[in-house]
Amino acid sequence: MKLRILLADDHEIVRRGLCALLQKHEGWEICGEASDGREAVEMAKRLKPDVVIVDIGMPSLNGLDTTRQLMQHDPQFKVIVLTITDSDQVIREALDAGARGFVLKSDAARDLVSAVEALQSKRMFFTPRVNDLVLAGFLDKGHVVARNEPPNLPTLTVREREITQLLAEGKSSKEVASLLNLSTKTVETHRSNIMRKLSLHSIRDLVVYAIKNNIIQIQMPTQMSAPTETTVA
Amino acid sequence: MSHQRVEKFMPVRILLVDDHPIVRQGLRTLLQGRGDWEVVGEASDGVEAVDKVESLRPDVVVLDVTMPRMNGLEACRLIQQKRKNSGPEVLFVTQHDSPQMMREALDAGARGYVVKSNAARDLLEAVESVSQHRIFTALARVPEVPR
Numbered sequence: 001m002k003l004r005i006l007l008a009d010d011h012e013i014v015r016r017g018l019c020a021l022l023q024k025h026e027g028w029e030i031c032g033e034a035s036d037g038r039e040a041v042e043m044a045k046r047l048k049p050d051v052v053i054v055d056i057g058m059p060s061l062n063g064l065d066t067t068r069q070l071m072q073h074d075p076q077f078k079v080i081v082l083t084i085t086d087s088d089q090v091i092r093e094a095l096d097a098g099a100r101g102f103v104l105k106s107d108a109a110r111d112l113v114s115a116v117e118a119l120q121s122k123r124m125f126f127t128p129r130v131n132d133l134v135l136a137g138f139l140d141k142g143h144v145v146a147r148n149e150p151p152n153l154p155t156l157t158v159r160e161r162e163i164t165q166l167l168a169e170g171k172s173s174k175e176v177a178s179l180l181n182l183s184t185k186t187v188e189t190h191r192s193n194i195m196r197k198l199s200l201h202s203i204r205d206l207v208v209y210a211i212k213n214n215i216i217q218i219q220m221p222t223q224m225s226a227p228t229e230t231t232v233a
Numbered sequence: 234m235s236h237q238r239v240e241k242f243m244p245v246r247i248l249l250v251d252d253h254p255i256v257r258q259g260l261r262t263l264l265q266g267r268g269d270w271e272v273v274g275e276a277s278d279g280v281e282a283v284d285k286v287e288s289l290r291p292d293v294v295v296l297d298v299t300m301p302r303m304n305g306l307e308a309c310r311l312i313q314q315k316r317k318n319s320g321p322e323v324l325f326v327t328q329h330d331s332p333q334m335m336r337e338a339l340d341a342g343a344r345g346y347v348v349k350s351n352a353a354r355d356l357l358e359a360v361e362s363v364s365q366h367r368i369f370t371a372l373a374r375v376p377e378v379p380r
Contacts (some may be wrong), residue, residue: 010351013326017259109254 002141003120004031006049008040008066009082010058014105016171018053018064021112028116037061038179041069044077051119053112056083056090056107057217059169060179063212064097066091067163071098078119080109086127086193161215163190167203168210244271245364248321249292250282252300252306260295260326263356270360279303288329291321293364295356296343298327298334305340313342322363326352329372345369350359 002145004011009015015033015093022028032047034040037054044052052070056063063081071220080101094102101115104127111127118125156164159180168174173191177184200206210216245333247270249257257275259273264270274289276282277302285293293313298305309323324340335346347355347372355371362369 011259011349013256013259013263013349013356014253014261017255017257020258020262021255090328104254105255112255152268186362 002027003051003116004029004039004047005048005116006030006034006044006047006057007033008034008037008063009055010052014055018108018112021109021189022116025113025116031099037063037066037069040052040066041073044067044070045073051078051080051116053080053082053116056081056085056094056214060068060166061162062165062215062217064093065165067097067099068093068158071140080119080125082112084217093214104126132176156194160190160194160197163187163207164194164210165215167191167194167217168207244362245267245293246271246273246289246291246306247338248272248274248276248282248285248289248294250276250279250294250300251297251326252277256297260352260356262286263353264360266335267357279298279305279324280312282308283315286312287315287323291380294321294323295360295362296323296324296325298329303372309341311341318340322366324359324363326356332372335370335372339368347371348373353378 005022007015007018007030009018012035019030019033025028031049032043034043035058037058038053040054041061054063054066054093058066061069063083067079067081070079075098078098080103081099082103083094084103084105086102086104091102100119103111103115103125107127111125115125127161142179162180163176166179171179173187175183180187189225195201195206198209200209207216243282243300247264249260249267251257251260251270254277261272263271273291274285276285278302282294283303284297296305296309298355304324305324305325305327308327312320312323317348322344323342324347325343326347326349338346344366345368349360349372357370359371
């Protein structure tokens with residue numbers, strides 16, 4: 001029986017590249033593709049894939065919260081997180097969320113097949129930097145790190161994190177309500193609770209908070225006009 | 234015996250430039266459906282891109298903006314400097330969904346600008362256009378109209 005893989009990335013061009021890479025492996029099949037975290041959770045519940053590969057920076061529901069929701073639904077889900085950054089915070093959050101694999105997007109062509117093979121054999125796969133962190137013992141420093149508990153957001157519920165992301169992405173309360181099948185009043189209540197819990201006073205504060213805590217990701221601007229000193233032969 | 238004129242088939246030669254191999258693979262997959270196009274090479278940064286333009290002489294360079302060593306805008310300017318009367322057309326395929334960045338890209342000499350989130354929709358038409366020296370631009374979000 002083929003290993004069934006669900007891909008979740010908001011860029012179709014990346015999904016195509018991942019498909020081309022993974023489908024070369026006999027015995028694997030891509031059972032579905034999702035373009036955001038919410039769709040990924042719905043598809044995973046329905047399709048029950050063997051492995052889920054999630055991009056960390058997706059709209060509507062980011063990869064880390066997607067992982068948390070999947071683990072909450074069924075701890076047997078095997079999730080590989082794809083990320084453009086391997087900062088300590090992101091690594092910690094991915095591991096705490098329950099991811100069993102952590103691969104840098106820039107190295108996906110090299111590492112992703114190994115990652116899927118590892119998860120297929122019930123092992124975990126992390127980039128060398130993550131291995132260093134694990135060896136340094138951050139996961140076992142005399143305290144238990146609870147799964148599904150984002151260490152930097154101890155007071156926000158799963159729903160509140162979802163709403164934080166959507167508001168930080170610029171959606172109105174009405175739009176958030178429509179997306180989550182809630183009443184606008186309920187969203188407004190959540191919004192007030194979020195702002196109060198986090199001591200925030202404006203949407204701008206919320207956006208800054210969301211960026212700092214990897215709830216949303218931003219594209220760093222490229223220096224546009226300054227000439228480089230690189231010489232080309 | 235009558236002589237028949239054989240028209241030589243010349244595919245459009247395309248160089249792919251992006252620092253993520255997985256993105257280059259995705260671009261290849263999109264382009265491979267066209268029998269009259271050929272991906273002749275790949276590069277992972279602007280320096281390599283300029284070198285490969287010299288060595289491979291592509292017709293179209295599909296170019297990312299944000300790359301190590303040399304970004305796509307700088308690479309595009311250098312390619313245009315060396316272009317003289319014949320040289321590749323540059324098509325940017327980038328995450329930057331911004332009118333300012335698009336303007337900068339066109340000022341750098343690009344003929345096309347497509348946003349990665351819509352690359353699957355726009356890439357083929359964009360390559361078709363720029364290979365025929367026509368401009369093609371498509372942002373994902375609609376720019377706000379100033380009041």
